[in-house]
Amino acid sequence: MAKINEFETATYAYSSKGKRRFSPEANMHYRYSSADELIKNTESLSEIIQHHMQHQVPRLKTLRNYYEAENETILRNNRRREEHLADHRAIHAFGEYVSNFMQGYMVGIPLKTQYPDDDINEKIRDMNRTNDADEHNSDLVLDQSIYGRAYELLYRSRQDEIRFSISDVLETFVIYDETIERNPVAGVRYIKSQFKDDVTVYLYTSDVIITYALGDDFKLTHQDEVAHAFKGVPIIEYENNKFRRGDFERVLNLIDLYDEAQSDTSNYMSDFNDAMLKIVGNLDIDAEEAKEMKKNNILMLQTEPDAEGRHSQADADYIYKKYDVQGTEAYKDRIKNDIHMFTHTPNTDDEKFSGNQSGEALKYKLFGLELKRSTKERLFKKSLRDRYRLINNIMSIAAEGSFDVNEISIIFTPNLPKSLKDEIEAFVKLGGDLSDETKLSMLSIIENPQEELEKIKNENPQTKAVSYDFPKQDDDDEQEEEVTDDE
Incomplete structure (x- = not known):
């Protein structure tokens, strides 16, 4: 492969002002014929890294910002054209709510792994305790929910222990082969130095870890090569769904609309306090007197007599934009309900979502969430078996025992509220x-x-x-x- 599927090099930029928020290539899978060919053609690897930085990282950063309540659209510059008017920025952490809810629902009760053989089962448990697997799995589910993907790195520690850790989504990706099975041929991590402009690239294949230095021109310079015994690519990708879409990614525009609506409401309340005073009538009063009266919250209007000696009428009120309270609140409620509907998360503020229902009753209201959970669970189990397959490979080589990965039972327990009274009575x-x-x-x-x-x-x-x-x-x-x- 001389070129990587003719990848473009980000000659265009996408923003929330355009028709699309992200580049069409922001979520594509990288594919190459084999790891050996990729090592021979470091130019191709350089192109893939460059493409990831320019096309995929911007999407991932946006999703991270929305999770951290740094909603990009409402925080843009020059939101209001008039400088003298209020410009409040109301930010709503819907992204955090959706992803944390998914995380708690899926692994709030830690998943369980069981193996028929007691000795192997105990070894797996010891390994999970060493790696704090419950917290690790919870972090994987959270990354899945935010970015639509999560990455796990397996390695052998200095204490000669099998370890697995989270690898940052913004600097990690997996390259798959071109077969229908789409097997991983390599994993890539590139780390930018915190205080320097140096970028170090780690290429993980099924048998070696190669270290490169990445120059300003994206040229790779070979630095080191170390063998490993996992007999597979030790970077595992956990996909959230078939399209690697985040759980709140499809409602980013709705979140922006809700931010705008709440901000405009707040701005209206502030602008109303600074409304313009309108006085109608032929008044015998100068500007300084009017300012003093307004300052003391008193306005005494005295009209001048006309040619016939009669006094005309005077009137004073404020000029401000009329506010449709009922219509505006209904509009915001509709947006909020749409966010919950399209993310399959419950709106706990809804009066119909009662807090005293049993777990079985809640399951019917969370049916859409259950369908989503089943998809996430299947994909998570698939990647989890890849983890234990690699662990089995290195344990066999180290004479620490072996096991059949297909015999491992992986059990998820949805974290639903339950009535302890009903449970005890039953x-x-x-x-x-x-x-x-x-x-x-x-x-x-x-x-x-x-x-x-x-x-x-x-x-x-x-x-x-x-x-x-x-x-x-x-x-x-x-x-x-x-x-x-x-x-």
């Missing part, structure tokens, strides 16, 4: 019982159940066990009464 009806420590742990006033049990035991030395029974059901009470009658 448990009791099934004949279940709980330990005293567990029962005490359900009370918010008890910080340490074990310590509370010790206190009870010390206060009642003759009592060996303390029993906190749940209320018995009506059927049980009737049976006890029947036994008493027989006696």
Whole structure:
């Protein structure tokens, strides 16, 4: 491949003022015949890196800005033409709300991995604890939601441990082959020095890590090469959906509209305080007197007599733009509802979204979110198995054991609010019982159940066990009464 699919080199720019917010190539996959060919043709690798910087990074930065409540459209310069008028900028963190909600809904309850063999299962658990996998997976889901993609880097630490970490989306991408299977052939990370203009490029293939220095002319200079034993590209991409679209990306324009509407409302309230005073009539008053009266919130109008000696009428009021309160608020509510509808997130301010419904009732209202979650979950599991496949490869080489990746069970639990009362009642009806420590742990006033049990035991030395029974059901009470009658 002499050229990378004839990639353009950003001869045009896209902004929110144009018809499209992002470049048409802002979310494309990079593809190349093989890693060996890519290493031989560093010019091609240079073109891909340049394309990523100029076409894909601007989109990613915009999505990050909207997540961090730095909404670009409302913060643009010269929003209002009149310099003397108020120019408030109301910014709404819808991006943060949507992505945090998705993160909490998917992995608020940490996902579970299980393996049939106890020894292998314990090794996987130890590895997850070493890497703090719960927090790591949560960060992956958040990046997925914001950018539509997330990247994970696997490596062997100096302590000879298998580690995996998040790789920044703005400086990472994966190159796939040209087959229908679209297998990864290489992963790229380019790091810009914080205090210098130096850029270091790391190219990860299935067996080596090559380090390059990137010059101002995008020319790559080979610096180092190190082998690794993962037998696969150790950078794994987690896609949010088929199109690698962020969860709030499609409603960026609606967020802008809501920001504008709220800002205009605030500006109206400020401008109303500075409204222009209009006085009608032939007045016997000069400008200085009028200013003094206005300063003291008093306006005394005295008209001059006409030719016939009669006094004309005088009137004073303020000139300001009329504000349709009902129409404006309805407009803002409609935009807000559209944002929630198209992102499949609940509007908790909606009166119809009751807070006392059961988890089952909420599932019907969150049906669209459930469909979205199932797609995100399938893609996450696919990439997660790639992680454990690479881990299995290096564990086999290091004689640390091996396992069948397809045997790993990955379980997601949607984080829905549940009624503890209903759960306990169902448990009791099934004949279940709980330990005293567990029962005490359900009370918010008890910080340490074990310590509370010790206190009870010390206060009642003759009592060996303390029993906190749940209320018995009506059927049980009737049976006890029947036994008493027989006696």
